[in-house]
Amino acid sequence: MIKLKKKTPLIDQHDKFGFYGNKFGGNYCAETMRKPIEDLSNLFEKLRKDRKFLKKRDNYFEHYLGGETPFFKLENLTRHLGGAQIWCKDVSAINGDAHKAYHATVNALICKESGKRYIAGDTGAGMFGKNLAMAAKKMNLKCKIFMGTKDISRQAPNVKFMRDAGAEVVPVDSGSKTLVDAVSECMRHYVSNCDNTHLAVGSAIGCNIFLKICAWSTSQISRELKKQLVKEFGKIPKLKLINVIGGGSSALGFWNEFIDFDKKHVELIGVEAKYAAPLSTNAKVAILHGAAQYCLTDKEGQIAETHSLSAGLDYPGSSPLHGLLKDSGRARYTNASDKEALAAFKLITKLEDIRPSLEPAHAWSECIRLAPKLKKSDVIVVNNCGKGYKDKKIYIEQLGYYPK
């Protein structure tokens, strides 16, 4: 079993080749990309220690993204389920409607620092694309978003947003026409334009530096949560932190400050989509988009197609950092079907005022399964990491309505 290092940020627990636990991550990329990613690594290591840059980041988080996102108890749901206390870290309240706002903003800031004028990113659900388009506009960068044609049609509201913000949305029509193909195409674009373009990978995936930047950016969520918990409970209570996993960027941000806690004290639970679930279905380690990770493949090693109603979860791979958390036993992973996610949305929106997107609806589903089995003193916190409006059409198709 892999052992995690205490007091070392999770993103820094790699060897000189970029491997976590000798097994996950690395830099499986074309020679052309080596120098640009080395330059980016050097720049990032400098910036994360640079007070001026950190101040700029905090300023953007505070004034541009709207500051601390709310943390509150769901009284009705708690009463209804009759077990653990259920709390919501409502990251969807951020300007930008999802946790992707953090690392889209940070990527645009880094792009600015690097002197590059172009920024390119991939997107599935459109949350990263939309936030990157917004940040690029704000910082006067030219932005290209790569998106599968299937996702362009099922996440139309976000596509409109990207275009309105001035970004070029590049439709990707190869393979399954979803996120996996969008990431591939975006990487090809980078291989061909790395001299003037900054690559903003949409999740905590890719070569070492890309997942580091992503998880470093989203960790804002757990920094806030830690303070909010202490304010509410006077200490860090016995917790279960439930988060949905696609690539895994929101979970890494939600968990980051709690990694060093004993798992009996703070349990970390990741929820995948049932037919895109490499971590919870014992998939093999495979190399996808530049890194070794748990990934769904066929017997020959070809990357498998996935199926999820949720565009953000419709991805065969997972962050190498989740491989590390799984193999070290620090986090556990489960999954929820489309149907279960929809049922969770139905119940949550009937009882509470939040409107989760399809992605966090998967996390809510696990919360609903788990809460009745627990005691009143147990505290569950769910990261409500995305707003539901983008899935309004799908919810109406599936449930016949979208709540007010």
Place this chain on the structure above:
Amino acid sequence: MKNSINNAFKVAKKENRPALISYTVCGDNTKDKSLQILNSISKDLDIAEWGIPHNCPTADGKDIQNSSYRALQNGIRLNDIFKLVKRFKKTKPSKPMILMGYYQMIFNYGDKKFIRKCKESGVDGLIVVDLSFPDNKNFAKLCKRNSICFVQLIAPTTTLKRMKEIIKSSHEMIYMISTISTTGSALKYSIKRIIKNYNVIKKIKPSKNVVIGFGITEKTISNLRSADGLVVGSAICREITRSLKDRQNPVTNVSKLVRKLKNKII
């Protein structure tokens, strides 16, 4: 067998021309057809390169993606590729065969088993697009121990310091990527600049055979003829696509194209 790659370069040098290297995807568009294509063009080739199709090829442009897709649609598997290499080598034992692919396909098969199968079937060299230096050190050693040439890549973005290290750990052949791009896009740099980059590599170690690839077409090939070798890939894959679309025989069309390419460098 180890020297067959070196020999190929020697022969070309004697004839005062660059070695011509083709890249096609094994199994495109069917297993037999891809072998027929290779058999037919091999008289004009010095080295044959076969791509192992992968469905997530992040360094390939549209043409090679299409070829890979066709090959996979027709059900090609790694074991088929080894069998086809064996059949090719049976009739053309002295023609060097290089397999090119993404590391996932090898990793999934198992490094050692993969290299053993390469050796058994007569593969002379390997190019693994996304296993770059220094991460490829162990794999390259394993190749060497089995008399397989591991071909290192050098890109326009490679620094001089890194270039020296790569050349030091390289075997008899080095692949220079002409331009910052995926496979098959137009050359972004002038021929002069590409040749200048090439000369930097040659100056560090003149005895290494350096081939130039990416963006080599009928139009550009003759201007680069001072190189040790030239790889044409996407242009050939594009010709296969065109032939299939026009319901023509890809074997004759590709053979004609390769003949033309050869004529431009003699």
